[in-house]
Amino acid sequence: MVLNPVISKLSGKLVVLASASPRRLEILNNAETLDKGLFKAPHEYAVETARQKALEVARRMPFVRATPFCMTKHLKTPDIVIGADTIVTLDGMILEKPVDKDDAYRMLSSLSGKEHSVFTGVAIVLCHEKENEEVDYQLIDFYEETKVKFADLSENMLWEYINSGEPMDKAGGYGIQALGGMLVEYVHGDFLNVVGFPLNHFCKQLDLIYNSSTSSSDQESSTVWLSHNGNLTQPSSANHTHHIQSSPSASPVHKVKRKSSKTELNESSMTLVNSLSKHTGDKDCANTTLPPMTSRGQVKELKVTEPEDGEPKKEDLQRICDLLDGFRASKALFTASKMCVFDVLHSRPGGLEAAQVAQEIKASLKGTECLLEACVSLGLLRSKERMYENTDLSTRFLLSDAPFSLRSQILHYNDTVWPIFSHLESGVLEGVSQRDKALSQTSKDQDTLHSSQDSKLRFMNAMHNIAKVTGKAIATAFDLSSFRTACDLGGCTGAMADEFTEAHPGLSVTVFDLPTVVQLREHFQPLHTDNRVSFVAGDFFKDDLPKADLYILARILHDCSDEKLDILLSKIADACTPGCGLLLSEIFLDEDRKGPSRGLLQALGMGEGKQRSATEYSLLLKSHGFITAHVRHTGNLLDAMLCIKA
Numbered sequence: 010m011v012l013n014p015v016i017s018k019l020s021g022k023l024v025v026l027a028s029a030s031p032r033r034l035e036i037l038n039n040a041e042t043l044d045k046g047l048f049k050a051p052h053e054y055a056v057e058t059a060r061q062k063a064l065e066v067a068r069r070m071p072f073v074r075a076t077p078f079c080m081t082k083h084l085k086t087p088d089i090v091i092g093a094d095t096i097v098t099l100d101g102m103i104l105e106k107p108v109d110k111d112d113a114y115r116m117l118s119s120l121s122g123k124e125h126s127v128f129t130g131v132a133i134v135l136c137h138e139k140e141n142e143e144v145d146y147q148l149i150d151f152y153e154e155t156k157v158k159f160a161d162l163s164e165n166m167l168w169e170y171i172n173s174g175e176p177m178d179k180a181g182g183y184g185i186q187a188l189g190g191m192l193v194e195y196v197h198g199d200f201l202n203v204v205g206f207p208l209n210h211f212c213k214q215l216d217l218i219y220n221s222s223t224s225s226s227d228q229e230s231s232t233v234w235l236s237h238n239g240n241l242t243q244p245s246s247a248n249h250t251h252h253i254q255s256s257p258s259a260s261p262v263h264k265v266k267r268k269s270s271k272t273e274l275n276e277s278s279m280t281l282v283n284s285l286s287k288h289t290g291d292k293d294c295a296n297t298t299l300p301p302m303t304s305r306g307q308v309k310e311l312k313v314t315e316p317e318d319g320e321p322k323k324e325d326l327q328r329i330c331d332l333l334d335g336f337r338a339s340k341a342l343f344t345a346s347k348m349c350v351f352d353v354l355h356s357r358p359g360g361l362e363a364a365q366v367a368q369e370i371k372a373s374l375k376g377t378e379c380l381l382e383a384c385v386s387l388g389l390l391r392s393k394e395r396m397y398e399n400t401d402l403s404t405r406f407l408l409s410d411a412p413f414s415l416r417s418q419i420l421h422y423n424d425t426v427w428p429i430f431s432h433l434e435s436g437v438l439e440g441v442s443q444r445d446k447a448l449s450q451t452s453k454d455q456d457t458l459h460s461s462q463d464s465k466l467r468f469m470n471a472m473h474n475i476a477k478v479t480g481k482a483i484a485t486a487f488d489l490s491s492f493r494t495a496c497d498l499g500g501c502t503g504a505m506a507d508e509f510t511e512a513h514p515g516l517s518v519t520v521f522d523l524p525t526v527v528q529l530r531e532h533f534q535p536l537h538t539d540n541r542v543s544f545v546a547g548d549f550f551k552d553d554l555p556k557a558d559l560y561i562l563a564r565i566l567h568d569c570s571d572e573k574l575d576i577l578l579s580k581i582a583d584a585c586t587p588g589c590g591l592l593l594s595e596i597f598l599d600e601d602r603k604g605p606s607r608g609l610l611q612a613l614g615m616g617e618g619k620q621r622s623a624t625e626y627s628l629l630l631k632s633h634g635f636i637t638a639h640v641r642h643t644g645n646l647l648d649a650m651l652c653i654k655a
């Protein structure tokens with residue numbers, strides 16, 4: 010669009026930048042309590058935060074004017090209040106301001122060598138003072154995205170920048186306008202947006218507000234009219250004018266107008282309602298069930314609110330009941346998988362009745378009906394006119410031969426993890442693994458040779474499943490083009506090695522695992538037949554390791570005590586020459602050890618190892634001469650870290 014003069018339109022107007030107001034701290038505190046899980050896309054979070062900043066200030070301004078002790082020079086209601094919030098996102102995850110140097114390290118190393126997005130959400134509140142001293146607010150918001158790519162950052166570079174102190178108060182841990190500029194390879198889009206304010210987009214917006222008679226249908230922004238105190242309820246009518254119900258302190262009824270499509274209107278207003286209801290505690294406002302997990306799988310600590318009638322809230326009870334019933338749901342999944350319910354249903358397009366399923370799985374009709382109905386309630390099956398069939402979720406992950414099948418992993422959970430967890434109380438009391446105790450009963454009843462072979466194959470199948478699901482994300486997490494040979498220590502069936510050779514045509518991988526495992530690997534189909542994956546049997550604590558440029562340790566170290574880890578890392582360090590790589594893949598605990606719960610629940614199994622954060626791994630590796638080059642939170646089940654031998 011052609012940009013017309015706009016700044017002159019502001020002359021004589023009182024413009025307030027919300028973030029610069031004396032109430033900034035409180036506003037930011039309020040804004041920072043926003044639950045990111047509520048937002049479908051990161052930019053929505055930035056826009057919402059900007060709205061809250063602007064609205065808070067706009068709503069307080071007339072109040073400030075009435076305060077006798079306030080030293081304000083502006084006794085007038087502002088004409089415009091502007092709020093802005095900038096966030097950095099990587100692979101859909103919002104990176105906030107680092108809490109400490111380790112956090113800054115985690116953030117900056119995750120940005121290293123990658124393109125990320127910087128979003129600034131901007132909210133413009135136009136205040137229209139009426140004759141009766143009431144104020145109407147018109148809210149216009151928009152966002153701007155800029156793509157930024159970081160260069161590959163060496164360890165020294167990262168720490169030099171972190172030690173400058175600059176990252177600490179900056180979203181994403183860097184400031185492009187200062188020292189942080191040296192980290193940046195390119196910027197696609199508005200540079201000032203990365204600095205914190207998309208001036209060009211803002212001017213275009215002012216142009217639309219003050220100069221243009223252009224229809225608003227082509228605007229990306231949204232406009233909402235608010236009541237005096239900014240309260241509104243969920244829109245209830247289909248046209249574009251919605252009545253809002255005021256809270257007790259608000260003036261009776263105001264109108265909300267928005268020049269946009271109906272669907273957008275509902276979505277936008279809902280977000281605003283949700284956020285405002287947080288501030289006002291207005292229980293008539295729209296309520297959504299919050300997802301209890303963060304994007305990294307940490308269960309959120311949600312406040313329990315006691316309604317006035319003293320009754321517990323439905324959502325609070327639901328959260329406790331979900332935990333109570335969690336084991337029932339797991340066991341229903343295990344049983345349906347073990348009894349091949351999903352495979353049976355897949356073999357009959359159009360579905361089966363409960364009696365037919367019962368016949369196929371050789372089970373009672375009553376038991377089968379209960380199992381099928383429970384699976385429907387868990388979203389694993391769907392039913393229509395008494396016929397049952399798989400949902401997309403079970404077709405993708407629960408069939409025995411699906412490319413991303415997790416069935417063997419489920420059977421491993423049923424036959425190994427479940428018995429261990431049924432001894433959890435003893436495990437916690439004694440602080441040692443209950444594995445032998447839990448599994449001795451099962452093996453007592455069976456022929457020892459066969460049972461040990463069966464359980465080994467079951468374990469290998471489970472590892473194979475997970476490697477197929479996670480392998481590609483790990484193999485492609487870093488640029489490995491400088492490595493020619495790799496050794497996957499504890500590489501099991503070779504499924505992970507297959508993903509590495511698939512992703513890196515110049516790479517050959519030797520899988521190193523215990524002799525019994527290497528013997529049994531013939532039960533597993535290799536992905537390729539071009540001989541770039543070979544197998545060597547041995548014990549990585551005792552035997553010489555095959556020579557390689559890159560060592561891979563996937564899901565090995567969490568099972569090692571600090572002493573064993575020390576032995577293994579010393580052996581790898583001895584085998585490495587400077588420049589060799591070590592690629593580690595594990596669940597990295599958050600630095601505050603509050604999540605992800607998958608990692609912490611795994612630790613509860615009380616094996617001899619322990620779960621560690623990326624920084625803990627990084628320090629352990631550093632003590633063996635490996636410098637962390639990159640850390641990736643892949644968003645898949647496992648995270649990854651690439652270290653280089655100094």
Ligand SMILES: C[S@@+](CC[C@H](N)C(=O)[O-])C[C@H]1O[C@@H](n2cnc3c(N)ncnc32)[C@H](O)[C@@H]1O
Nearest residue numbers: 472476499500501522523526548549550563564
């Ligand atoms: C948890 S599994 C991980 C498998 C594979 N790395 C993956 O991520 O899919 C651990 C693997 O380490 C192997 N392993 C355990 N101790 C070993 C040792 N001392 N020497 C060699 N391999 C070992 C096991 O046989 C098993 O295959």
